[in-house]
Amino acid sequence: MPQHPDNLFDLSGRNALVTGAGSGLGRGIAEGYARYGAKVAVVDIDEEAARAIARGISDAGGHAVAIACDVADSSSVTAAVNEAASQLGDIDILLNNAGIGKRSKAEEMSDEYWDLVLDINLKGAFRFCREVGVRMIERGRGGRIINMASVTALVGIDTGNANYAASKGGLVAMTRCLAVEWAPHNILVNAIAPSHTRTPLIEKLMAEKPETRTYFLNNIPLGRLGTVGDIVGPAVFLASDAASFITGHTLLVDGGHTAK
Numbered sequence: 001m002p003q004h005p006d007n008l009f010d011l012s013g014r015n016a017l018v019t020g021a022g023s024g025l026g027r028g029i030a031e032g033y034a035r036y037g038a039k040v041a042v043v044d045i046d047e048e049a050a051r052a053i054a055r056g057i058s059d060a061g062g063h064a065v066a067i068a069c070d071v072a073d074s075s076s077v078t079a080a081v082n083e084a085a086s087q088l089g090d091i092d093i094l095l096n097n098a099g100i101g102k103r104s105k106a107e108e109m110s111d112e113y114w115d116l117v118l119d120i121n122l123k124g125a126f127r128f129c130r131e132v133g134v135r136m137i138e139r140g141r142g143g144r145i146i147n148m149a150s151v152t153a154l155v156g157i158d159t160g161n162a163n164y165a166a167s168k169g170g171l172v173a174m175t176r177c178l179a180v181e182w183a184p185h186n187i188l189v190n191a192i193a194p195s196h197t198r199t200p201l202i203e204k205l206m207a208e209k210p211e212t213r214t215y216f217l218n219n220i221p222l223g224r225l226g227t228v229g230d231i232v233g234p235a236v237f238l239a240s241d242a243a244s245f246i247t248g249h250t251l252l253v254d255g256g257h258t259a260k
């Protein structure tokens with residue numbers, strides 16, 4: 001039975017941890033979860049940014065704590081999950097969003113760029129899944145895990161992103177695997193795959209290479225880039241009672257990009 005039968009999207013009484021929540025999509029999702037009633041751990045490598053977002057959520061009447069963490073460091077991840085648990089209580093919703101891009105033509109890509117992107121985007125998410133998953137299993141009340149993938153898991157793009165695409169493809173595969181492995185514990189594991197979405201990451205790229213904007217727009221049948229707001233609803237949905245029989249799914253939020 002849903003916990004909130006009158007409002008399937010109500011997240012009150014739940015604790016959420018969002019990584020990379022100091023900027024862009026993670027910030028929007030952390031704020032969205034708080035608006036829907038969850039208590040939120042705002043986790044980011046940029047401590048000041050995390051503090052500012054958590055303060056903004058609290059000023060708006062929500063409940064948030066800021067936690068500094070580098071997802072590329074297993075001991076930092078363990079410490080962050082311990083801190084979130086001690087400040088908020090057990091984590092019900094984990095949203096793995098922290099991610100970077102290090103672009104290079106494939107034929108020139110260094111091992112360093114490859115390893116860095118895979119370590120943050122894919123292994124960073126796994127580190128959090130492992131740390132939070134073990135606690136969800138011990139607690140025995142299920143949970144939700146949502147991994148921020150990308151359309152690049154499914155379609156090729158021409159912006160020097162082989163490392164990034166591999167990390168996102170890995171996230172989609174890991175999502176399916178964990179969904180099956182942890183289904184007996186009622187831990188639902190899903191992914192979101194956005195297309196090009198206006199965030200500081202993408203704004204920076206378009207500022208450096210203005211022709212990228214046209215390339216991105218041409219990929220999207222709806223004729224516009226995504227907004228942070230476009231991703232918040234799907235993230236709330238997958239965390240909520242409205243998605244209680246969905247697991248192992250990758251939800252495309254792409255303006256039709258992959259429908260072409």
Ligand SMILES: NC(=O)c1ccc[n+]([C@@H]2O[C@H](COP(=O)([O-])OP(=O)(O)OC[C@H]3O[C@@H](n4cnc5c(N)ncnc54)[C@H](O)[C@@H]3O)[C@@H](O)[C@H]2O)c1
Nearest residue numbers: 020022023024025045070071097098099150196197199201
């Ligand atoms: N913007 C897009 O078009 C788009 C499309 C598809 C997927 N995504 C994915 O969405 C996620 C968020 O992207 P965004 O566009 O909001 O980027 P962003 O750069 O605005 O935000 C990323 C956040 O992650 C944090 N971060 C980076 N490395 C970290 C680390 N090692 N440990 C902890 N935090 C770290 C940054 O400090 C930043 O606050 C990424 O995983 C990205 O790959 C973005």
